[in-house]
Amino acid sequence: MVEKKQRDAGFLTQAAPFFLGLAVALCLGWWAFPTLLFSEHPQPVAFTHKSHLEDAGQDCADCHFFREDGSFSGLPSLEQCAECHVSSIGDSKAEEDFVQNFVEPERPIPWRVHQKQPDNVFFSHAAHTAATCSPCHMEYDPDDGENKPDALCSQCHLSLEELDKLPPYKENRLTGYSKTTMKMQQCEACHANPEHYGTTNANNACYTCHK
Amino acid sequence: MGIDRRSFIKFAAGAGLGVTASPLPWKMIDDVAIWTQNWPWIPSNPKGESVWAATTSKYCPSACGLKVRMVNGQAVRAIGDADHPLGGGLSPLAAAEIQMLNSPARVKRPLRRIADGRLEPISWEEAEKILLDKLGAAGPQVACVSGDETGSSLGALSALLAGRGSNQLYVMPSDAQAAGRAWRLMGGKGQVGYDLEGSDFVLAVGANVLESWGTFIRNRRVFSSSRGEVPGASFVYAGPVQNQSAAVADQWIPLRPGSELVFLLGLCAVLAQQGRSVEAGDFLSFRDMLSGYDPQQVNALTEIPAQVLQSTAAALIRAERPLILAGSECGYGGGAATVMAGLALNLLLGGKTLRDVLLSGPVLPGEKARPDIQAGDLAAYMGKGASPQALLFYSANPAYALPSPKTVREFIQTTPFKAAFTSFLDETASLCDLVLPITFSLEGLDDLESPYGCAKPFYSVCRKLVDGPAEARPGLELILDLSAKLGKKLAPSAQDVIKAKAKALRANATALNQGKVFEGSVASLPGRFTLLPEIMRKAAESVKNAAPTLLAPLSRTALGTAQSGIPPFNAKLIRAGELEGNGMQALLNRTTAYSRGLQDGDLVRISAGQGEIVARVRIFEGIVPDALGLTMGLGHTALDAFSLGKGANVADLFTPAPEEGSGLTVWNRVGLTVVKV
Numbered sequence: 001m002v003e004k005k006q007r008d009a010g011f012l013t014q015a016a017p018f019f020l021g022l023a024v025a026l027c028l029g030w031w032a033f034p035t036l037l038f039s040e041h042p043q044p045v046a047f048t049h050k051s052h053l054e055d056a057g058q059d060c061a062d063c064h065f066f067r068e069d070g071s072f073s074g075l076p077s078l079e080q081c082a083e084c085h086v087s088s089i090g091d092s093k094a095e096e097d098f099v100q101n102f103v104e105p106e107r108p109i110p111w112r113v114h115q116k117q118p119d120n121v122f123f124s125h126a127a128h129t130a131a132t133c134s135p136c137h138m139e140y141d142p143d144d145g146e147n148k149p150d151a152l153c154s155q156c157h158l159s160l161e162e163l164d165k166l167p168p169y170k171e172n173r174l175t176g177y178s179k180t181t182m183k184m185q186q187c188e189a190c191h192a193n194p195e196h197y198g199t200t201n202a203n204n205a206c207y208t209c210h211k
Numbered sequence: 212m213g214i215d216r217r218s219f220i221k222f223a224a225g226a227g228l229g230v231t232a233s234p235l236p237w238k239m240i241d242d243v244a245i246w247t248q249n250w251p252w253i254p255s256n257p258k259g260e261s262v263w264a265a266t267t268s269k270y271c272p273s274a275c276g277l278k279v280r281m282v283n284g285q286a287v288r289a290i291g292d293a294d295h296p297l298g299g300g301l302s303p304l305a306a307a308e309i310q311m312l313n314s315p316a317r318v319k320r321p322l323r324r325i326a327d328g329r330l331e332p333i334s335w336e337e338a339e340k341i342l343l344d345k346l347g348a349a350g351p352q353v354a355c356v357s358g359d360e361t362g363s364s365l366g367a368l369s370a371l372l373a374g375r376g377s378n379q380l381y382v383m384p385s386d387a388q389a390a391g392r393a394w395r396l397m398g399g400k401g402q403v404g405y406d407l408e409g410s411d412f413v414l415a416v417g418a419n420v421l422e423s424w425g426t427f428i429r430n431r432r433v434f435s436s437s438r439g440e441v442p443g444a445s446f447v448y449a450g451p452v453q454n455q456s457a458a459v460a461d462q463w464i465p466l467r468p469g470s471e472l473v474f475l476l477g478l479c480a481v482l483a484q485q486g487r488s489v490e491a492g493d494f495l496s497f498r499d500m501l502s503g504y505d506p507q508q509v510n511a512l513t514e515i516p517a518q519v520l521q522s523t524a525a526a527l528i529r530a531e532r533p534l535i536l537a538g539s540e541c542g543y544g545g546g547a548a549t550v551m552a553g554l555a556l557n558l559l560l561g562g563k564t565l566r567d568v569l570l571s572g573p574v575l576p577g578e579k580a581r582p583d584i585q586a587g588d589l590a591a592y593m594g595k596g597a598s599p600q601a602l603l604f605y606s607a608n609p610a611y612a613l614p615s616p617k618t619v620r621e622f623i624q625t626t627p628f629k630a631a632f633t634s635f636l637d638e639t640a641s642l643c644d645l646v647l648p649i650t651f652s653l654e655g656l657d658d659l660e661s662p663y664g665c666a667k668p669f670y671s672v673c674r675k676l677v678d679g680p681a682e683a684r685p686g687l688e689l690i691l692d693l694s695a696k697l698g699k700k701l702a703p704s705a706q707d708v709i710k711a712k713a714k715a716l717r718a719n720a721t722a723l724n725q726g727k728v729f730e731g732s733v734a735s736l737p738g739r740f741t742l743l744p745e746i747m748r749k750a751a752e753s754v755k756n757a758a759p760t761l762l763a764p765l766s767r768t769a770l771g772t773a774q775s776g777i778p779p780f781n782a783k784l785i786r787a788g789e790l791e792g793n794g795m796q797a798l799l800n801r802t803t804a805y806s807r808g809l810q811d812g813d814l815v816r817i818s819a820g821q822g823e824i825v826a827r828v829r830i831f832e833g834i835v836p837d838a839l840g841l842t843m844g845l846g847h848t849a850l851d852a853f854s855l856g857k858g859a860n861v862a863d864l865f866t867p868a869p870e871e872g873s874g875l876t877v878w879n880r881v882g883l884t885v886v887k888v
Contacts, residue, residue: 017218021225029233037238069261077259108283119255120248175245 038170038179044110045102046094049160056084060153060161072125078108112169114180115157122211128152132200133190156182254313259283265292265726267659267671269652270311271304272542272772273297274361274662274669275428276728279309279653279676286312286653286677291428296730297665299432303769307778308652312677315851316635316776319680322646330636330646335682341645343696345628349600351376356589358383358607358774359686361659363708366578367690367701368605373577374699379599380579381589383607383773384543384876386424386550387663391585392875393550396746398737402582403554404566405534406666407433407444412530414447414523415456416553417471417545418538421446422455423766425536425664434459445530447523449474450540451763452798452840453833464523465835468761469880470513471545472751474520475537475552476501477509481524482559489558491740497555500744504751512754527560534564539879541764541843541861544590544614546870546877548750555742566666567734574711575701581660590614590867590876593622602629605686606649610638611847612773614865614878617821632686637774638849648683650675655685656705658712668731670716672709672723746872753871758882760803762819763838764861765789770844776854777844785857788829789842795826795858797885798840804830807885814888817841819881822863825888839883 052058063076082103088095102109117123133152158167158180170179190196191204230236259282268275268289276295280288286309291301321338322330346353353375357365360382369380382388387402394403407413407430418424421431437443448456449464449471457463466474480501488494506517527533537553539545557565572580590613602623613619616638623629623642631640634651649655657673675685687705694701702708706724713720718729769784771777777785788796797815799807809815811830816823817839826841834840845858865878 015221017214017221018225021222021227022229023225025226025229026233029230029235033233033235033238037242067260071261073260074258118245118248119250119253172242174239174242176249177245 037173039173040168040170041112042168043112043166045098047166048164049166050162050164053161064153066126066129070126074113074125075109075111078102078106081109112171112178114169114178115182116178117181118177121209123209127201156186256287257282257285261287264674264676265295266653266673266676267295267297267728268302268305268308269359269362269657269659269673270308270772270775271302271428271768272423272662273302273426273428273430273768274659274665274671275300275302275305275426277301277305277308281676284677295728296667296669297426297429297662299435300428302428303781303784304771304778305428307771307780310780311775311778312651312653312679314635314775314779316637316849316854317651317680318633318636318640318646318648318683320648320682322636324644330641335684338645338647339693339696342630342647342693345601345630345645346375346693346697349375349628352598352600353377353603354379354381354592354597354599354601355603355605356381356383356607356609357584357605359605360385360387360581360585361662362687363574363658363660363705363712364605364687364690365581365584366573366575367687367694367708368603369579369584370573370575370577370701371690371694371697371699373579374694374697378579379587379592379597380584381587381592382585383609383612384588384590385663386418386538386542386545388543388585389545389547389875390538390550390663391582392873393547393554395582395586396547396741396743396873397551397554398740399567400737401567401569401668401734402661402663404568404661404666404733405536405664406532406564406566407534408666410530410532410534410564411444412447412526412533413444413536414449414527414533415460415536416449416475416538417466417540417549418536419450419454419456419540419542419766420448420536420538421459423542423768424538426662427664427768430664445526447526449523451761451835451838452540452765454540454765457833464515464519466515467513467757467835468540468763468838469757470515470754471537471879472549472552472747473504473509473513473754474515475535475549475556476504476747476751477506477515477520478524478527478535479552479556479559480504480509481506481521482528482556485528487559489555489740489742490738491558491742493742493744497742497744500748503748527556530560532563533557533560535560541766543612544865544867544876544878546750546879547873547875548747548870549879551743551873552747555747558740558742562736565736567736568661568665568668569731569734570661570668571670571712571715574708574715577699577701588874588876591869593619594867594876597622598626600627602626604629604631604633604639604643605690606633606774608637608639608773610642611849611860612862614862614867614876615821616860616862632689633774634683635775636849637776638847641849647689648680649686649689650679650683653677654679654683655688656709657685657687658709660712660716667733668716668729670712670718670723670729670731672720672726674724674726743872749871750873753880757880759837760807760883760885761838762861762864762881762883763798763834763840765798765840765842767842767844770842771854776847776850777857779851779853782853782857785845788831790845790858791827793857795824795841795845796829797826798829798831798834799838800832800834800836801830803834803836803838804828809885809887816886816888817864818884818886819864820866822865824859824861824863826859839885 196202262281264279276292276298277289292298320332323333446460447462448460451468506520629643630645631643653676769781813828846860847854867876870877
């Protein structure tokens with residue numbers, strides 16, 4: 001028995017460096033590396049979707065809408081913001097800063113777009129509208145299964161409508177892209193899905209997205 | 212516990228397993244792959260609302276209509292404007308127009324030549340002082356060459372020179388110049404126009420009507436509409452090479468280079484024999500002259516089968532509204548006599564599709580009318596040993612495009628002071644003592660009046676749509692400013708010149724400034740013409756002395772203008788038969804090549820006059836016997852990497868000679884010596 005204990009103790013002692021290396025590498029790979037890979041940046045304006053939706057009574061489509069030519073206004077222009085905020089209408093410091101730093105000098109807001117695609121990807125919102133995708137995807141909601149109007153949008157974009165504070169933008173130090181940018185495999189979840197064939201125009205040819 | 216070798220290996224093995232079982236290597240591979248696709252030097256489209264601005268291209272010689280997509284004040288893309296009277300499509304130049312705003316060859320600040328021969332940046336104040344001092348010292352001994360013959364800048368330059376006591380303003384040679392001289396000699400008042408839209412049979416002789424001649428985008432639109440379900444006009448092309456026009460026309464009539472005039476006189480002769488006549492005081496002399504050009508004689512002179520001549524004449528007679536377009540393949544140097552013969556043929560057929568397009572005329576004090584400026588002969592001026600004290604170039608590149616560039620370069624270099632107003636550092640600007648940056652198309656207020664070929668008076672204001680380089684100044688504004696500083700105030704601003712021009716044309720200046728174009732009404736043709744048969748006869752005589760091998764230049768609009776070089780966008784449009792690597796290709800048909808002991812792939816030295824080109828033989832059956840085809844637009848020695856070192860400049864081979872009769876300098880029958888290397 002003593003001899004067996006001595007043998008086990010000897011094995012653990014001998015294997016300790018291996019497990020130490022394993023533990024260090026796992027910590028490095030699963031915690032330190034993902035933390036170090038991304039730098040965090042706040043948005044240039046402390047914007048709150050919640051306040052605009054609940055207090056100002058706005059709708060998503062007031063800012064995020066399709067133009068007459070079919071192109072999508074992903075972000076409101078400074079002129080649109082200035083329609084209300086030509087000067088401060090409240091007493092918040094954030095609004096005061098916004099008016100002072102952007103509206104008055106007519107400086108476009110350099111929003112950090114979480115889902116910004118690389119230049120070699122051509123994504124058209126016009127091809128991914130409720131008309132083409134929602135007959136099926138409106139029924140899907142990952143959280144509560146309800147038929148929410150923004151269900152389709154939030155499959156790619158962060159749901160921000162109930163947040164009082166914008167989440168920080170996490171930028172990949174190597175690639176320069178956002179942490180939450182869609183990857184090709186996410187595109188292919190639909191484009192390469194055989195169930196879509198004949199249902200949508202989700203062609204998976206290279207030239208569909210890469211012009 | 213010490214760290215021995217065995218422990219370290221165990222640690223490393225554990226670490227290796229741990230790293231492999233973590234996202235680190237796999238994420239790194241993915242991110243590195245994405246990182247390699249980051250090309251920050253490639254401009255990306257700005258995001259924002261698209262606004263379309265209508266304008267007319269100043270870059271494309273066809274003056275095609277453009278709709279420019281603007282996003283956040285930036286020009287992003289140009290498409291053709293189907294509603295524009297000269298539009299309907301997009302030329303390769305207009306397609307590259309926005310890209311050329313960022314060309315590496317742009318001149319972004321004033322440059323002065325210093326003692327060691329380099330050009331160094333200086334301020335506008337210094338540049339203006341040098342220019343005003345030199346122009347002041349030169350007095351009337353100042354000459355100017357303009358590459359813009361449709362803008363108000365041309366008239367402003369003539370007024371500026373008039374203020375200095377000089378009338379030495381020249382435009383770069385062009386088909387418009389040759390046609391202008393022909394039309395004036397024959398009794399026309401304005402500029403000859405051609406009603407393509409109203410024609411049912413178009414015969415283009417020498418004029419590469421669907422590639423580079425006149426308003427070629429409009430010509431293409433007319434051609435395209437004639438190919439619809441309801442057949443429209445027939446198109447016949449007569450010329451030495453199966454070029455873009457010949458390739459799609461209903462018929463290609465092969466002609467030896469330089470025999471266009473005799474071909475046209477042969478057609479005139481057939482019609483005159485059938486009793487056709489023209490209201491012209493010298494028609495009888497003309498008819499007598501034509502007796503020397505019956506189909507058999509034309510066949511003896513040019514090898515054009517008599518049957519072809521007869522059948523072409525019959526087709527013209529059958530047509531209700533035939534139109535003959537005479538010009539040169541390379542767009543300049545074709546001479547006035549060929550155009551005169553083309554006009555005479557039109558008149559023999561009733562002249563229903565000819566138009567007299569009246570121009571606005573001078574609006575500035577001392578300004579010369581455009582036809583009077585076009586009457587000058589730049590090639591003759593630079594070749595006869597003139598000696599101005601100061602030489603100005605406005606958007607013109609004679610050191611590349613004029614015949615015998617070596618002589619032209621010597622002329623420029625020996626002039627005591629020379630300055631270029633230019634958007635690009637081209638061959639001519641590179642020889643100048645002072646280079647002044649002017650805005651390019653879309654960057655500054657400019658205008659465009661009645662380009663050659665249009666059927667009605669046309670006027671368009673080319674608005675400023677985008678910001679140019681910070682130190683580039685709009686050309687017209689600059690000329691007005693210089694003239695005022697030299698003591699002659701021409702107009703308060705460019706906008707005033709445009710208003711005056713609009714008023715002269717009875718156009719609405721407000722609408723013009725909003726992007727609308729003006730089309731005027733057609734003036735009636737002169738009641739009587741003068742045919743001047745002696746000019747045509749003398750010019751046709753030179754066909755008898757044609758060299759054994761003749762140059763057939765091939766124009767390619769995609770390869771840019773002389774001033775801009777090849778747009779980067781269009782370098783990919785250079786075809787295998789035009790360049791091999793950076794080597795020039797010479798097109799010969801099999802009979803011509805074999806008769807000279809040449810085979811496909813042979814390297815040959817081609818020489819004419821002072822010039823010499825080395826090229827590789829390519830057998831091409833789409834070229835007439837005894838002709839050698841070379842693509843134009845290559846062989847730049849300045850500008851940028853997209854133009855430099857590609858092939859050779861065909862203008863090196865052009866040998867200028869005065870056209871017998873009209874006196875205009877021509878280079879339409881260039882005899883070549885071809886030697887296998």
